[in-house]
Amino acid sequence: MVRRFSDPVEVRVEVRPSDGPQQRPEAFIWRGRLYVVREVLDRWRERRAWWRDALDAEEVHARPGAALAAAASEQEVWRVEASPGWSFAPGVYDLAHDQSVHGEQWSLVRVAD
Structure with a gap:
């Protein structure tokens, strides 16, 4: 089963x-x-x-053309096998690396059980 998230993570x-x-x-x-x-x-x-940026209230104060640039941008997704320690069974996690108008961010987007 795959669960979706949009949780910020520190990578x-x-x-x-x-x-x-x-x-x-x-x-x-x-x-x-x-x-x-x-x-x-x-x-x-x-x-x-990109529609999340368009609906964001802070986006109103962005420089001209920023919404268009956000719509055309992509994020890099890494599918990794990881665990919270060697004694735990590993899981599969999708980490998204996003360089948006708000700066560089990582988020957890999917977890496979």
């Missing part, structure tokens, strides 16, 4: 210079618990939910 990344300036998640904090990434299963880009 610690590993920068791999051999792959270019790519940032790979190695751990994240979700709901006060540290999850260690055991393996990156997949990675892809998908369109952001």
